[in-house]
Amino acid sequence: MNKLREKYEKEIKKVLAEKLNTNNLMAVPSLKKIVVNVGIGEAVKNPDALNKVADFLSVITGQKCVFTKSKHAISNFGIRVGMKIGAKVTLRKKRMWDFFERFISVVLPRIKDFRGISRKSFDGFGNLSVGISDHTVFPEVDTSKVDKIRSLQVIIETSARNDRDSVMLLEELDVPFAKDSEIKAIKKMKEAMKEEEDKRSKSKTKLQTQIENKGDN
Numbered sequence: 001m002n003k004l005r006e007k008y009e010k011e012i013k014k015v016l017a018e019k020l021n022t023n024n025l026m027a028v029p030s031l032k033k034i035v036v037n038v039g040i041g042e043a044v045k046n047p048d049a050l051n052k053v054a055d056f057l058s059v060i061t062g063q064k065c066v067f068t069k070s071k072h073a074i075s076n077f078g079i080r081v082g083m084k085i086g087a088k089v090t091l092r093k094k095r096m097w098d099f100f101e102r103f104i105s106v107v108l109p110r111i112k113d114f115r116g117i118s119r120k121s122f123d124g125f126g127n128l129s130v131g132i133s134d135h136t137v138f139p140e141v142d143t144s145k146v147d148k149i150r151s152l153q154v155i156i157e158t159s160a161r162n163d164r165d166s167v168m169l170l171e172e173l174d175v176p177f178a179k180d181s182e183i184k185a186i187k188k189m190k191e192a193m194k195e196e197e198d199k200r201s202k203s204k205t206k207l208q209t210q211i212e213n214k215g216d217n
Helices: 003-019 048-061 093-110 163-172 180-216
Strands: 031-039 066-069 084-091 128-132 152-158
Touching: 003 093, 003 163, 031 048, 031 093, 048 084, 048 093, 084 093, 152 163
Parallel strands: none
Antiparallel strands: 031 084, 031 152, 066 084, 128 152
16 A cells, blocks of 8 residues: 555544544545646647657556547637547546655655645635646656656645645645745745836837937937
8 A cells, every 4th residue: 555545544534533523534535536637739730749748648647648629629729629639647546646645755846946835726625736837847757758848737636525624634645835925925026026027128128219219310
């Protein structure tokens, strides 16, 4: 049995039951499934992208993916009904626990400037969605064979009735959530960077206008 799953069954369940004030261990929330999604919009012009995404998904999850198809035609993007535009893998039981343990202990720490997962990433029903902008953070990916950095989404579905119970569960499973103070600091830093970029852009435009005016004179 996976070590984290064993810890959940022997220790975490009891802790959660106490926190949730219940004697029924069956009522304690648990992981239900994990879905790994990848969009493949480029497949419209590059069909080989489908195979490359399928390969790396099978490598990081240990399971064959299923292609998702377009339900609507979008002529501006050359998308037809039934066209393959994404891929996903749904993990349950042993593979789910194995992936989850690697994800929180190995993958997340490899993300550059990682400061924790935002608590706003829940959907209101106890399910957590985590976006990964660079698939090479998964150590199973052979970077020498990567032709393009791809983003993906990891959805962790739990049996919790609400986000609060899900947070309790995932915290006990060592999911690193960001502190409110860090989230505010990051937001403030991004706003400052945007403001500085806007100032530079305005200065550059002003200088260019001055040069053009001098040329006209």
